[in-house]
Amino acid sequence: MKLSSKTITLLGLYLSLSFNVIASDDSEADGQFLHADKCLKCHTDQPYINQKSGIENYQKLHSRVKMCSHQAEAEFFDDEIISVTDYLNNTYYKFKK
Numbered sequence: 150m151k152l153s154s155k156t157i158t159l160l161g162l163y164l165s166l167s168f169n170v171i172a173s174d175d176s177e178a179d180g181q182f183l184h185a186d187k188c189l190k191c192h193t194d195q196p197y198i199n200q201k202s203g204i205e206n207y208q209k210l211h212s213r214v215k216m217c218s219h220q221a222e223a224e225f226f227d228d229e230i231i232s233v234t235d236y237l238n239n240t241y242y243k244f245k246k
């Protein structure tokens with residue numbers, strides 16, 4: 150099998166993220182890992198913070214993550230949805246909780 154450079158980059162990201170999860174029990178690190186695992190297949194092409202999205206507070210972000218987790222067929226537990234929401238919020242949206 151021939152590995153593309155994109156695959157190798159993703160693999161590297163994967164390994165460093167897995168390491169982070171093992172290295173800490175921080176729920177946001179967990180969210181970062183789950184996000185890379187389930188969400189990046191669409192969201193590298195579809196960046197966050199779309200001005201027309203209507204996501205204007207933490208609650209809406211939480212609902213969107215929940216909706217998208219169904220699209221991703223990710224079957225997240227509630228606390229995993231919170232971890233992913235916190236990761237996206239701290240990385241991109243910066244809403245007050």
Ligand code: HEC
Pocket residue numbers: 184187188189190191192195196197198199200201202203204210213214217218219220221223233237
């Ligand atoms: C099947 C492709 C797909 C997957 C997988 C997916 N998404 Fe999405 N997501 C989209 C599309 C397309 C949009 C933008 C269109 C829309 O708002 O309906 C979107 C929009 C979003 C938004 C709103 C972005 C904004 O406009 O501010 C968030 C937040 C989000 N997704 C989170 C997630 C999370 C978290 C996961 C993983 C659990 C995920 N998505 C997995 C396709 C996907």
